Amino acid sequence: MLFFRSEEHLRRWEGYDEKREGGVIALGSLMGLFSGSYFRNRRNPDYFSHMSEYLAEMISALEKLQEAGSHWRMGRLEKLGFTLAMKLGLL
16 A cells, blocks of 8 residues: 555656556545444454444445545445345355
8 A cells, every 4th residue: 555645646656557546545535444344343342243234334435435446346246246145144
């Protein structure tokens, strides 16, 4: 994970690759994502009992990120697999 002052600073970086631009996200959005229940409750004794709820919340938060590119989004088959696993009680 790399942090830059601005998108302009990122584009001037020698390791910048336009193909990976879908992974660029604002720090505020990233902080919001990592402050969700999935990460915040990891030390709770019943964490695994609620993991499916936390994962659903995290996926919903990812979908709401306005500037997030394809790197941050689940594909149709991944969403289907996750939904199926939840319904079968595997998560």
